[in-house]
Structure formats: structure tokens, C-alpha cells
Amino acid sequence: MSALASRSPYAPKAGGLVAEAAASWLLAIFWILPLLYAVWTAFHPAEFSTRFELAAPLTLDNFRRAWAAAPFARYFLNSVLLVALVFGAQVILCTLAAYAFARHEFFGKGIAFALVLLQLMIMPDVLIVENYRTMGTLGILDSIPAIALPYVASAFGIFLLRQTFKTVPKELDDAARLEGANDLQVLLKVYVPLAKPVYVAYGLVSISYHWNNFLWPLIVTNSVESRPVTVGLQVFSSGDQGVDWAIISAATLMTSAPLLIAFLVFQRQFVQSFMRAGIR
Amino acid sequence: MKRWRIARQINGWLFLLPAIAFLTLFTYWPALKTLVEGFYSTARPRRPAHFIGIDQYRQLIDDPVFWQALSNNAWYALVSIPVATGIALVMAIWVNDRVPGRALARMAYFTPTVLPMIAVANIWLFFYTPQYGLLEQVVSIFGGPPHNWLGSSSSALAAVTIVAIWKEAGFFMIFYLAALQQISPVLAEAAALEGASRWQFFRRVQFPLLMPTTLFVLINAIINAFRTVDHIIVMTRGGPDNSTMLLLYYVYQVGFSFWDTGYAAALTMVLLALLAAVSLVQYGWLDRRVHYR
Structure with a gap:
């Protein structure tokens, strides 16, 4: 692929290449600048928050103080439980529904599929008041399941897995059935293993989305025991921390760190997952 | 054979049932409920909700904040979407050409995408801070007058729009990048033989072939412009003077600060109608006009 691209007659040469490289670096620096600024602030004492001196001492003190000032450990635990619950339930519900749509003929299938796709448009993010x-009514306000439930039946997940299951050769399905496997066994032994890369892709997208989700968790939670990190960060930074930007920057980086580090380590998988999940 | 087929039918429904149950409970039912609630008054302690017809919608038409939210949202979408898409395309072309250091550039472009919007908002809030913020420091180096970017109603909406562009451009870039890599190199050779300039090649070959990607990106961007208000909550709370009031934030405010659920339902219906219009355009009109391979 890259060898072919290098031979493209429209690949920039000489002067053009230098100009294009310079422009792309300039944009990259500009793009990363707000984040670098936050990193600078988080790792330096507060008096250097807005003063840029190479000799400024590095410190982890801001992280220590942020960690001590709010129950971030609990928030992290809540977020981990939340994304695990959402993705676990999504895998089960979406796999079953996708199998029904991909390999079963049943009464009302077309209408059911259209109804499922409707959720791509009417998203739970918008139905906050009724939810x-x-x-x-269910008596589960201010709990982790309350954050998760509106998202567990994901039209996006059903659609993605249905497309994948449809590409599985029918012969494999038939062969498994001839050997006496029942409907559910065929799903678990043939379809699910073949769709593994799609599950990984969907997992990265789902986990990123729900780790980062904010508005609905903000509405439905009200206590330390159920708040995910995003809401915890908001409560923390809008509270009495006031204008101590060093600590707020440290807390901000802390809450983004799991995804950010995972992204930096598994860049290729992240980009490919987002792509695979997006292109339909 | 017939019995087997009936068993498959039943299995099909059984497999579908759990997902449909959750969709009904948390998508269809609340959507229908919203439609109905919009025709009722909000229940108050001594006055239960009663049918009031289209009064909520009448109130809506007379509500200047609603109109401001709508026009703000339109402005926010109409500016952020073309700019983010355009930047994404440029980023993709640069990263696709074999410029040195492109891996680092791609990482810089894509990183904002993995950050939570709330973290992004905090970072930019600091960036925009009057007097101390980086932006103010840079402006003052060039002798510009001090300006409270988020605090004045003339610049606040532009400031939050920039944040949305920053967060999304890198995400859209990867779709363009994937599409660019799928364009056959034979096309470039053929165009070069015909003597097409690079611009002509882009305008006549690459850009048309990227149309399905552009459509996908546009639809995603429009939906995001109406459903993401995390940064509004952190940065401006709709202010100053409602200058950054977006529709979903207004729903949130009416529903959870004023607890006027009837009016919030009417506002939600407007939002749902807008999203429905987007899908209709997507499936009905654009699909036919976009060039597919």
C-alpha cells in the first residue's frame, strides 16, 4: 500500500513536500497545544501555571492533592463498573438480536429492523427527561445500572454485528447443524468466534463512549457511590477548588488518563476500531 | 421441515426479544411519552397534570430563549460542521501523503477524539481564561487588547464552536484517511497521463470518490451538534445572556433546573423532529445524489 502511494504521480515532491510537511507540523502543534498546556500546568507548581520557564521544577504534587481532595478512587471504580456493565450487556443483547436479523426468517422482521434502526436517530442522549x-418509577435513581440501562440495547451494535454475521459462510452454519448443534450452539461456536475482531472494535468504541459520557450520568447520579469519573471531575472542579488550575488540570488529565494511555499504546487498534465501527 | 421452520421463527423472536424489550422501555416508550406529555401541563403539588392541547407549543413560539437556542444551534452546526469536515479532509490528505513525521501528526490530530468532552472543556476553559490563559498571553504578546472570550456574548458561541471543531476534526479525519487509501493508484496514473494538475485530480477524482465518506461524516456531525452539550455545562451554562444556549442544554435546564417537564417535553419534540428531518434527508435525498462505487 505505502509502496504504491510513494509512486503516485501526485505525491508532493521537493519544495512541495517541504511546504506540506511544514504545514502539517504547524497544524499538529497548534492542535496539541491546548493539551500540552494542561500537561504543563498539571506537572508544575501553581506559580508556574501561566509562566513558562524551562527551569520550572516538575512536580506530582498537583495529582496528589487532587487525589486527596475528592474520592477519585471510588469514581474510577464506578466508571470501570459502568463500562463493564454496559459493554457486557450490549454484547449479549446485540449478539442475540443480530443473529436473529442475520440468519432467521420470522414474522415482522422488516418492521422490527426498521424500529431498531430508529434508535440511531432517537438516541437516549436526547430522552433525558422521560428516562x-x-x-x-423503577426506584433505581442514583445507581450505576440507571446510567447503563438506556444504552444496553444499542442499535449501532446490533447493526454492526448483523453485518458481520451476514458475511459468515452459510456452509459453516449448515455443517455445525448437521453435527447436531442447536440454534444457540451454532451462534456461540460458529458466529461469535468469527466476529472476534468486530467485538474488539465495538468494545473500544463502546468503552470510550461510556467512559466519556457525561450529561446522562450527571442527571441520574447524585452521590459518590454512583458517580463516574466525568461527573466526579465536574463536581470537583466546580466546587471549592475555584481557580486552582494546577489541581484542576491534574484531575482532568487523571480522568482522561486510562483512555489516553490505552490510545497511545494501542494507536493502530484504536484508529482501526473507530474506522471499522464507523464505515458501514 | 415445516416444524423446523416454525421453530426457527420462534427462535428468531426469542433472540430478538431482550433487545426489543430494552429498546421499548428506554427509547420507544419515552419517545411516545414525550409526545403525549407535550400536550399536558406540568404536574404541580396541588395541581395534577391536565390536558392543555397545544399550549406548550404556543408558549414555545412566544419564548425568545427557545428561538435563541434554535438559532444558536443552527449557527453552531453551520459553522462547526463545514470547518471540522474541511480540516479533517486536509489532515487526511497530509497524513496520506508520505510527509516525514506523519505518524506524530496523525497522533496529534486524533488525540482530542479520545478525551472526554468534559476534560476537553476544562482544558479549553483554562486556555480561554481572562488575563492568565494561554490565549490571552499570546494575544497580549502581539499587543491585542484583553478580551473575556467566554464572558462576553459576542464571542462565547464562537469560542465553544472552536472547542467542538477541535474535538471532532481528528475523528472525521480517520474516515477520510481510510477512504483515500482505498482509491486505486491507477486513477492517479491515468489522470497524470491526461495531464491533470494536482488540483484537478483532487477536484475531479478524489473529491467525488470521497462523497460517501463526506455524507457519513456530515450526518454524524449534524447529530453530534444537537446531542453534545457537555462543554456548555462546563464552560458557559448557556450564558452570557443565553448566547451559548443550545437546544439540548435548554431541555436540560427546563427539565432539571425549572422542573417544568411538560415544557421540556415540547422542547424535546422539536429536537426529535430535527433529528428525524436529518435522517429523512439522509435516506431520501442525499443517498440518491451521492456517487457510490
């Missing part, structure tokens, strides 16, 4: 009321 809040539903959680109240």
Missing part, C-alpha cells in the same frame, strides 16, 4: 422519570 429520568422511568428510573424514578
Whole structure:
């Protein structure tokens, strides 16, 4: 692929290449600047937050103080439980539904599929008022399941897995059935193993989305025991921390760190997953 | 054979049932409920909700904040979407050409995508801070007058729009990048033989072939422009003077600060209608006009 690209008659040469490289670096620096600024602030004492001196001493003190000032350990635990619950439930529900749509003929299939796709448009993110009321009726306000439930049946996941299951050769399916496997066994032994890369891709997208999700968790949670890190960060930085940017920057980086580090380590997988999940 | 087929039918529904149950409970039911609630008054302690017809919608038409939210949201979408898409395309072309250091550049472009919007908002809040923020420091180096970017109603909406562009461009870039890499190199050779300039090659070959990607990116961008308000909550709370009020933030404010659920339902219906219009355009009109391979 790259060898072919280098021979493209429109690949920039000499002067053009230098100009294009310079422009792309300039944009990259500009693009990363706000983040670098936060990193600078987080790793230096507060008096250097807005003064840039190479000799400024590095410190982890801001992280220590942020960690001590709010129950971030609990927030992290909540977020981990949340993304695990959401993705676990999504895998089960979406796999079953996708199998039904990909390899079963049943009455009302077309209408059911259209109804599922409707959720791509009417997203839970928008139905906050009614969903809040539903959680109240169910008596589970301010709990991790309340954050997770509106998202567990994901039209996106069903669609993605249905497309994947449809590419599985029918012969494999038939062969498994001839050997006496029942419907569910065929799904678990033939379809699910073949769709593994798609599960990984969907997992990265789902986990990123729900680790980062904010508005609905903000609405539905009200206590330390159920808040995910995003809401915890907001409560922390809008509280009495006031204008101590060094600590707020440290807390901000801390909450983004798991995904950021995972991204830097597994860059290729992240980019490919987002791509695979996006291109339909 | 017939019995086997009936068993498959039943299995099909059984497999589908759990997903449909959750979708019904948390998508269809609340959507229908929102439609109905929009025709009722908000329940108050001594006055239960009663049918009031289209009064909520009448109130909506007379509500200047609603109109401001709508026009702000339109402005926010109309500026952020073309700019983010355009930047994404440029980024993809640069990263696709074999310029040195492109791996680092790609990383810099894509990193904002993996950050939570709330973290992004915090970072930019600091960036925009009056007097101390990096932006103010840079402006003052060039002798510019001090300006409270988020605090004045003339610049606040532009400031939050820039944040949205920063967060999304890198995400859209990867779709363009994937599409560019799928364009056959034979096309470039053929175009070069015909003596097409690089611009002509882009305008006549690459850009048309990227149309399905552009459509996909546009639809995603429009939906995001109406459903992401995390940065508004952190940075401006809709202010100053409602200058950064977006529709979903207004729903949030009416529903959870004023607890006027009836009016919030009417506002939500407007939002749902807008999203429905987007899908209709996507499936009905654009699909036919976009060039597919």
C-alpha cells in the first residue's frame, strides 16, 4: 500500500513536500497545544501555571492533592463498573438480536429492523427527561445500572454485528447443524468466534463512549457511590477548588488518563476500531 | 421441515426479544411519552397534570430563549460542521501523503477524539481564561487588547464552536484517511497521463470518490451538534445572556433546573423532529445524489 502511494504521480515532491510537511507540523502543534498546556500546568507548581520557564521544577504534587481532595478512587471504580456493565450487556443483547436479523426468517422482521434502526436517530442522549422519570418509577435513581440501562440495547451494535454475521459462510452454519448443534450452539461456536475482531472494535468504541459520557450520568447520579469519573471531575472542579488550575488540570488529565494511555499504546487498534465501527 | 421452520421463527423472536424489550422501555416508550406529555401541563403539588392541547407549543413560539437556542444551534452546526469536515479532509490528505513525521501528526490530530468532552472543556476553559490563559498571553504578546472570550456574548458561541471543531476534526479525519487509501493508484496514473494538475485530480477524482465518506461524516456531525452539550455545562451554562444556549442544554435546564417537564417535553419534540428531518434527508435525498462505487 505505502509502496504504491510513494509512486503516485501526485505525491508532493521537493519544495512541495517541504511546504506540506511544514504545514502539517504547524497544524499538529497548534492542535496539541491546548493539551500540552494542561500537561504543563498539571506537572508544575501553581506559580508556574501561566509562566513558562524551562527551569520550572516538575512536580506530582498537583495529582496528589487532587487525589486527596475528592474520592477519585471510588469514581474510577464506578466508571470501570459502568463500562463493564454496559459493554457486557450490549454484547449479549446485540449478539442475540443480530443473529436473529442475520440468519432467521420470522414474522415482522422488516418492521422490527426498521424500529431498531430508529434508535440511531432517537438516541437516549436526547430522552433525558422521560428516562429520568422511568428510573424514578423503577426506584433505581442514583445507581450505576440507571446510567447503563438506556444504552444496553444499542442499535449501532446490533447493526454492526448483523453485518458481520451476514458475511459468515452459510456452509459453516449448515455443517455445525448437521453435527447436531442447536440454534444457540451454532451462534456461540460458529458466529461469535468469527466476529472476534468486530467485538474488539465495538468494545473500544463502546468503552470510550461510556467512559466519556457525561450529561446522562450527571442527571441520574447524585452521590459518590454512583458517580463516574466525568461527573466526579465536574463536581470537583466546580466546587471549592475555584481557580486552582494546577489541581484542576491534574484531575482532568487523571480522568482522561486510562483512555489516553490505552490510545497511545494501542494507536493502530484504536484508529482501526473507530474506522471499522464507523464505515458501514 | 415445516416444524423446523416454525421453530426457527420462534427462535428468531426469542433472540430478538431482550433487545426489543430494552429498546421499548428506554427509547420507544419515552419517545411516545414525550409526545403525549407535550400536550399536558406540568404536574404541580396541588395541581395534577391536565390536558392543555397545544399550549406548550404556543408558549414555545412566544419564548425568545427557545428561538435563541434554535438559532444558536443552527449557527453552531453551520459553522462547526463545514470547518471540522474541511480540516479533517486536509489532515487526511497530509497524513496520506508520505510527509516525514506523519505518524506524530496523525497522533496529534486524533488525540482530542479520545478525551472526554468534559476534560476537553476544562482544558479549553483554562486556555480561554481572562488575563492568565494561554490565549490571552499570546494575544497580549502581539499587543491585542484583553478580551473575556467566554464572558462576553459576542464571542462565547464562537469560542465553544472552536472547542467542538477541535474535538471532532481528528475523528472525521480517520474516515477520510481510510477512504483515500482505498482509491486505486491507477486513477492517479491515468489522470497524470491526461495531464491533470494536482488540483484537478483532487477536484475531479478524489473529491467525488470521497462523497460517501463526506455524507457519513456530515450526518454524524449534524447529530453530534444537537446531542453534545457537555462543554456548555462546563464552560458557559448557556450564558452570557443565553448566547451559548443550545437546544439540548435548554431541555436540560427546563427539565432539571425549572422542573417544568411538560415544557421540556415540547422542547424535546422539536429536537426529535430535527433529528428525524436529518435522517429523512439522509435516506431520501442525499443517498440518491451521492456517487457510490
